[in-house]
Each structure stands twice: as C-alpha cells, then as structure tokens.
Amino acid sequence: MQVDQQRAQDMRAKGWWGERTVFSQFESLLAENGEREALVDAINRADFLGDAPRRMTFRQVAEEVDRATVVLHQRGLGVGDVLCVQLPNCVEQFVVYLACARLGIVVSPLPIQYREHELQYILELLQAKALMVYSGGSEQDAPVLRARALVQDGFLQANAVLALGHAPSLTDQENWTALLAKVQDATAQAQMLGKAAQTTSDHVFTICWTSGTEARAKGVPHTHNEWFAQGRVSLGLSRVGQHDRILNPFPLINMAGFATCFFPWLMTGCTVVQHQPFKLPVYLQQLREEAISHTVAPAAILNAMLHKPELVQGIDFKLLSRIGSGAAPLSEWMVKEFQDRWGVSILNFYGSNEGGSLAGSELDVPDPTLRATCFPRTGVAGLQWRGDGMDSVSTRLVDPANEEEITQPGRVGELRFSGPTVFSGYIGDPALTQRAFDAQGYYRSGDLFEIVGEGDAYYRYVGRLKDVIIRGGMNLSAEEIDSLLLAHPAIADAAVVGFPDAALGERVCAFVVLRDGVESLSLAQLSAFLRDEKKVAVFKMPERLEVVHALPRSAVGKILRRDLREILNAEVAA
Structure with missing residues (x-):
C-alpha cells in the first residue's frame, strides 16, 4: 500500500514530506537516548493484563523490537500484510508498531471494545493476516476466545492469533511474551529482515477506523509521511x-x-x-x-x-x-x-x-x-x-x-x-x-x-453536518446503530440520536416503534439483545430508550433526527 506518487512529489516539492520512516526515525534516537527511560506502563496494568507494570529504556525497546521483528516474520507477516492489533494501552504497543513499521506490515489498531460484529467486518475487508489480542485481568480469556472463534469461522487463517498476557490457557503459538523469549540472535536477523523489506516513507503505516454517516466503520490509511506531518503540527502546539x-x-x-x-x-x-x-x-x-x-x-x-x-x-x-x-x-x-x-x-x-x-x-x-x-x-x-x-x-x-x-x-x-x-x-x-x-x-x-x-x-x-454521535471521544454512526436495532424482533422502526452529557459529551438515545402485538420493551432487554445476540461493542449501546408511535420523516422518507433531538431538548427544558 502506497500513496499516489504525484501527490508524493507535490508534498516533497513543498518540503512537507521526506524520506524517513517510523523505524528509521526510531533508530536515529538510539545513539543519544539509548539509556534514557522511554516507556512506562500504567500502575494498574495488572488489572487488565495480569502482570506487573514495565519500565523500558530506549535501548530495551530496541532490543524487544528486534525480537518482535523476528517473531512477526516467523508468523509469515511481511510488506503490505495487515496485522490487526487489539491491545489496551501498554508499552508493548510501541514495540509492535515499530516492528511492523520496520517490516512494512500495515498496523490496523482496533478499540478493545470491538467484538464479533465489528471484528468480522474489519478482518474480512482487510484480509488481515493476523490478529493480536490480550489476556488476563478482569476479562480473563474473552479476547483470546473470541479470536480463536474468528479462526474457526474462517475470518482468520490457522495460527493467526497472537496474545499478550499470562493466561494459563494460552498456547505456545499464541503467547507473545513466550514467543519473544525464544528468539536467539535477534538483532542480526532483524537488521537483515528490515533491510530486505525496503519500507519507504510513502508506504501505509496504519489503517485506523472511524464511523460517520455510513452504516459501517471506515478504514482510514495513513502513510509514514502523513503521520510525520501530523506529528509536526502536534509538536508545534x-x-x-x-x-x-x-x-x-x-x-x-x-x-x-x-x-x-x-x-x-x-x-x-x-x-x-x-x-x-x-x-x-x-x-x-x-x-x-x-x-x-x-x-x-x-x-x-x-x-x-x-x-x-x-x-x-x-x-x-x-x-x-x-x-x-x-x-x-x-x-x-x-x-x-x-x-x-x-x-x-x-x-x-x-x-x-x-x-x-x-x-x-x-x-x-x-x-x-x-x-x-x-x-x-x-x-x-x-x-x-x-x-x-x-x-x-x-x-x-x-x-x-x-x-x-x-x-x-x-x-x-x-x-x-x-x-x-x-x-x-x-x-x-x-x-x-x-x-x-x-x-x-x-x-x-x-x-x-x-x-x-x-x-x-x-x-x-x-x-x-453529519449525523454522528460523539460519545467519550468515539464517533458513532447513527445509521449503523439504527440497523442493529431494527434486527430486534420487537422493533418495527428505530433511530438514535445523541443527547448532551457532562462527562462523555453525548450519550445515545434510541427512539423505537414496536411491532404490532408487542406491548413493551425495556432498555435492559434491548441491551441484552445487542450484547448477547449481535455482539456489539458496549460503547455503541443506547443508554436511553423512548418508545414512540412513529418516527418523524421527511417527504422522501428520511428520518428527521433534529425533531427527535428537539423532543429530548423539550423534556430537559421542562
């Protein structure tokens, strides 16, 4: 995956893009910063990964990136392949991202809240080569079990699951920490593999996911150069x-x-x-x-x-x-x-x-x-x-x-x-x-x-301009949630809107029309359906339910969400 070359030439002519890659930039840090502290884990790491927090110098990061490079290559990942990564914030994210950048692997980082509904769609669209998840903490093995099921259902190839954590059920082929520990003479191998990959600054580094007015999440690729340009703006601020x-x-x-x-x-x-x-x-x-x-x-x-x-x-x-x-x-x-x-x-x-x-x-x-x-x-x-x-x-x-x-x-x-x-x-x-x-x-x-x-x-x-609900910094597609609600056997029509919330910015309210013969539907019942039947990420679930006789629509049948918001605003004002 690479950017259009005419665009690349234009950006270079303006001095906005260059030749450095994510990994070459990291290498440039080592001479001066090798023994300085680079990364520190959250003090509550044990709650979600089941082990002690880590502190790493830049040199230690580099050594672990070498081993990660070898492991990813051994798993068959190379230039242009996609690795989906579903990890909580931890020092290993940096290691994995750097190793992928070195090998020309495209990283697609996913929210840890994503479940089968979201994962199946993304894995199939990207034809992802592997999925990295985590184990331990309060969720125990849920992400790993979910990943294994995705293999069984044909969304991933065999041996395509990598798992960070220390759950006893992890196999030798899944356990990321154990796989790294087995690598010998990693630096020489990693240098050879990185040189062979010939990754350039115009290659795609990440595919991130965003939701807007479309029914499903949209994959947004960014090259090394695009990210460095964004980093420059951020540092300027x-x-x-x-x-x-x-x-x-x-x-x-x-x-x-x-x-x-x-x-x-x-x-x-x-x-x-x-x-x-x-x-x-x-x-x-x-x-x-x-x-x-x-x-x-x-x-x-x-x-x-x-x-x-x-x-x-x-x-x-x-x-x-x-x-x-x-x-x-x-x-x-x-x-x-x-x-x-x-x-x-x-x-x-x-x-x-x-x-x-x-x-x-x-x-x-x-x-x-x-x-x-x-x-x-x-x-x-x-x-x-x-x-x-x-x-x-x-x-x-x-x-x-x-x-x-x-x-x-x-x-x-x-x-x-x-x-x-x-x-x-x-x-x-x-x-x-x-x-x-x-x-x-x-x-x-x-x-x-x-x-x-x-x-x-x-x-x-x-x-x-778009019908997007921004809940806790996450963009939610109203249309996607509408379609999920319409799958409920008690619902004849449905639409969601956001309503103000001091902590999260907005929360999700669902307006539903019940099918003939259905007398009631509770928010708990609706949540159970989305959670257990549709396997939807928790942050997409409505937190308020309004049962109405009909939804307001335009002359051409489009839902008038502004009218629904006005209903909520009128209740707040009252």
Whole structure:
C-alpha cells in the first residue's frame, strides 16, 4: 500500500514530506537516548493484563523490537500484510508498531471494545493476516476466545492469533511474551529482515477506523509521511521536547493517540507514561508521581479538577504547564481558570482520523476564553501563525448547499481540509472516497464552523453536518446503530440520536416503534439483545430508550433526527 506518487512529489516539492520512516526515525534516537527511560506502563496494568507494570529504556525497546521483528516474520507477516492489533494501552504497543513499521506490515489498531460484529467486518475487508489480542485481568480469556472463534469461522487463517498476557490457557503459538523469549540472535536477523523489506516513507503505516454517516466503520490509511506531518503540527502546539514526560490516557488506536503521544515520542525521544483505562484516581496519582510535564484530558476531567481543588494537591503545575484537550467544546471558564489559578495553558485540539485538524495554543490564540471555542484559520492567504506546521494545513469554508466559498464572518459553512496530513481515501470504497473530497481536492469534514475574531482570523465550531454521535471521544454512526436495532424482533422502526452529557459529551438515545402485538420493551432487554445476540461493542449501546408511535420523516422518507433531538431538548427544558 502506497500513496499516489504525484501527490508524493507535490508534498516533497513543498518540503512537507521526506524520506524517513517510523523505524528509521526510531533508530536515529538510539545513539543519544539509548539509556534514557522511554516507556512506562500504567500502575494498574495488572488489572487488565495480569502482570506487573514495565519500565523500558530506549535501548530495551530496541532490543524487544528486534525480537518482535523476528517473531512477526516467523508468523509469515511481511510488506503490505495487515496485522490487526487489539491491545489496551501498554508499552508493548510501541514495540509492535515499530516492528511492523520496520517490516512494512500495515498496523490496523482496533478499540478493545470491538467484538464479533465489528471484528468480522474489519478482518474480512482487510484480509488481515493476523490478529493480536490480550489476556488476563478482569476479562480473563474473552479476547483470546473470541479470536480463536474468528479462526474457526474462517475470518482468520490457522495460527493467526497472537496474545499478550499470562493466561494459563494460552498456547505456545499464541503467547507473545513466550514467543519473544525464544528468539536467539535477534538483532542480526532483524537488521537483515528490515533491510530486505525496503519500507519507504510513502508506504501505509496504519489503517485506523472511524464511523460517520455510513452504516459501517471506515478504514482510514495513513502513510509514514502523513503521520510525520501530523506529528509536526502536534509538536508545534504542545512544544514537547526530549526531556518531557507525557502521560497518555488516549487509546493508541486513532488520530488522538497517535498525534498527541506516539509521534511526539518518536520525533523527540521524550518519555511516555501509559494510562489505561481512564480512571481519575490513577491518572492523578501518575501526574503526581511520574514528574509529568505534558498530558491530555477530556474537558469533563479538567472541569472536575477545578471544582474539586483537593484532587490536584501535590501536582506540580510549574512543571505541568500545558494540558491538551478537545473532542468536545471547551468551557471558556475552564480554560481561563486554569490560566488564572495555576498558570496552565489549555491547548485546544480539533481533528479527525482522516487528517483534517485544527489546533489552538497560547502562541496563536493568547486569549484563553477565545481559545476555548476558536481555532486559527490555517493555510488561509494573509494569515500567519507561529505554531510549527500550522500553515501546511490548508482550509476553506464552504456553503454545502451551493459550494460557494465563505470568506466573511457571520455565515455558517462546512470546513474542508487539504495538505500533507490528509489521507488519500478510504479502504475498499472508491465511491465513498469520491464523496469525501470536493472538486478542489479538499476533504469534506462534515463539521460546521463560522469565521470570527479580529481580522477574521479564527474559526468557531458550530455543529455537525453529519449525523454522528460523539460519545467519550468515539464517533458513532447513527445509521449503523439504527440497523442493529431494527434486527430486534420487537422493533418495527428505530433511530438514535445523541443527547448532551457532562462527562462523555453525548450519550445515545434510541427512539423505537414496536411491532404490532408487542406491548413493551425495556432498555435492559434491548441491551441484552445487542450484547448477547449481535455482539456489539458496549460503547455503541443506547443508554436511553423512548418508545414512540412513529418516527418523524421527511417527504422522501428520511428520518428527521433534529425533531427527535428537539423532543429530548423539550423534556430537559421542562
């Protein structure tokens, strides 16, 4: 898998792409950083992997990457093959990703919440060569048993399961830790294999997954060069350096984790402390004990830290002077209070897996109240920004009704992106790819903004053009959940919408019409069906159920979700 060569030439001519790969960049860190601490596990690792937390220097990471390279090759994986990885946040993610980059293997990281419904679709679409899962902790062997069943059902070949953990039921062919331990003379073998792979910066490194208005998740490929361009923008915002220590609570599966953690680590040689899953007491303990100088956090967590100042006792805010947030609108009060109370700059991220991104820091948006809701109009003629890489991302605001470009304030339009961070197209769906870009080659974000500020310098987020529910930073397709609900034997018609939630941003509400003769349906019954029959990830399940006589539809039969949202809003107002 490689990017279009004409695009590659254009990006190189502008100085935005180069020749380094993920693994060559890692190698460049070793001479100066070999004995420095590189990776630290979450202190509660035993809860989900069943063993003790690990701490690794860059040299130790390199040695384990050598062994991982050999094991992946022995399993038959090579250039262009796809390895799906379903792991919680742990140091081994970095090892696996680096080994794959070395061999030209395409990594497809998956949320640990995905179950049969999602896994079968992805494995079949990608023709994945192997699946790496985990065992131990509270879930015991559930991911491993699920992976074995996928082999039996024909979605994976025999011996295609690798498992991290220490469950007694793991076989010799599955146990990742045992497989690494068996490798002898790994460095020489790994060097030979890496040289033979001839991986280039234009090869695809990852395929991440996103949901929008389509019925199923969409595979988003990114090359090494696209990721480095995104990393440059992220570093320009966070200004993380070699001696910083990052606390990472974002899953290393998509834009959020890769852009704010993996690539800043790879590009600077800083130290990453992993966090999994998001548990506030553990997160705060890590902030105190690990000398963290940069982190990211959901807005709800930052709000809680202000409302309960006892939570932050012992945290050194002179060291932790910059915190990233995003995925939901930020409170002006919160951003200003962090600045006034502790001198902490809250950085505002906006982005999508497809590579469209905006970023606001005190460099370019010094007013903290403005930074909470506004972003620089990057790549627009006449506007200059201080953050590194900001001007490589070109943006335009367009009226989606008539494709007219909007250049004046007070008018809402769809934001569109072009540049070195933007993907080339979805996996296995040319028609969807064509719809994703406009006539000028800009990616259609599906998000609505307006131009604001002195000199028309900023974009302010207004809402979404697409019917996407953003729950806890995860994008959920309303259409996909609709189709799952319609499979229930008691449901004649169904539609879901998001409703506001202080902690998660949005939760899922299902409106259903019952079949004739069915008197009732409870949320517990619906959840049991989705969980046990459809094997759906928990975060996609509705958390509220409304039984109605009919769904509002347009003249052509389209569900009017805005009317459903108005019903919920009216109840809140009452």
